Amino acid sequence: MFQQTIGSRIEFSGVGVHSGLPVHLDLVPAAVHTGIVFRLSDSAGRLHEIRAISSNSVLMDLATVIGDPMGAHVSTIEHLMAALYAMGVDNVLVEIDAFETPIMDGCAALFVAALGKAGIVAQGAKRRYVRVLKTVSVELNGARAEYRPHDGTRFEVEIDFDTPAIGRQIYRADLTAERFARDLSQARTFGFMKDVERLWAAGYALGSSLENSVVIGDDGRIINPDGLRYADEFVRHKALDAVGDQALAGGRILGCYRSYKGGHRLNALALQALFADESAYELVEMPARRVDAIRHAPLVAVAAPAFGPQTL
Incomplete structure (x- = not known):
């Protein structure tokens, strides 16, 4: 009934399934009403915050993408989002240094395992x-x-x-x-x-x-x-x-x-x-x-x- 975040910072490293490039991603506990927010650090050192909501999504054939496809965006977020949604995480910052989340082993299992290890923490605001x-x-x-x-x-x-x-x-x-x-x-x-x-x-x-x-x-x-x-x-x-x-x-x-x-x-x-x-x-x-x-x-x-x- 109440919003939840994670108990501690979680780190992931891997490659993007489409780009083939290395990527590092951290999940960071966030305050109530934050939602799921991707904080992208681009090659020039600039930070971009992109909320993981459908009004920020863009038309792509092979992956779920949020942001500006010609600029700051994050691709292939569906497996991470599924893990957060299913495990009951409402508020988290996703710090990432590439335009694509790591594919890990092609599913959501490693995300789920890491969330279980970090723990899920109830917060003082009702969930909608x-x-x-x-x-x-x-x-x-x-x-x-x-x-x-x-x-x-x-x-x-x-x-x-x-x-x-x-x-x-x-x-x-x-x-x-x-x-x-x-x-x-x-x-x-x-x-x-x-x-x-x-x-x-x-x-x-x-x-x-x-x-x-x-x-x-x-x-x-x-x-x-x-x-x-x-x-x-x-x-x-x-x-x-x-x-x-x-x-x-x-x-x-x-x-x-x-x-x-x-x-x-x-x-x-x-x-x-x-x-x-x-x-x-x-x-x-x-x-x-x-x-x-x-x-x-x-x-x-x-x-x-x-x-x-x-x-x-």
Whole structure:
């Protein structure tokens, strides 16, 4: 019911999955009402603060990006945002020295483990929630998504790929910190070997490897020597991405998010559609008591640009 931050500073080092460049990132405890704020130190030593909300996001095909794509921005934030959202962290400063978060091992597991070690600390201000009041849906090129009322925070994600390695997979569950850590946090990003040369030529996936991605070969088989971490790792990673994209809402959502053949673009469009209809949601401080509702108070994270449907 109350806002939370982390118990101590947390440090991460790695490479950006698209840039292939080294990056250092620190999570720093922050005061109430701060939200998730990225503090970028650029090559000239200038500091830029970028709030992780959908109104600060930009249209990109391969990652979730906030800021100015021609200037100060941070890319590929979805796995970190998913970990913070699922583990209940409302306020934190993200100090980073590059334009892309480290990919780590391609999922959110190392972020979750570090948050658990540092601890989550309750703060003296109530948390704001976004309660879904009616169903809102969107469609895009045969894919579809919707928000609908639900007593809790739930994700129902379905994918269907024309390859024997994936096929049709479904993940349905209410989101809790424990379930996210166990069922979703270790699900890695994935891609197809046939797309690698095209991505490299466009300047993407330069830091991608079998250490941080599940790769599907031209014969439809998994190339990674160790195989999959979950039998349905692909849909679990899509659910992980959906959690991270929802984290840009500017408030915790009480409702069910359902998607079919979704990705970053569809996730963002569904969130836009929800906030575009003032009769579809209400803001509450105490989710167990509807009398505490604050109808249609200003919500910063509306009108989010869309992201591309790719997983990486």
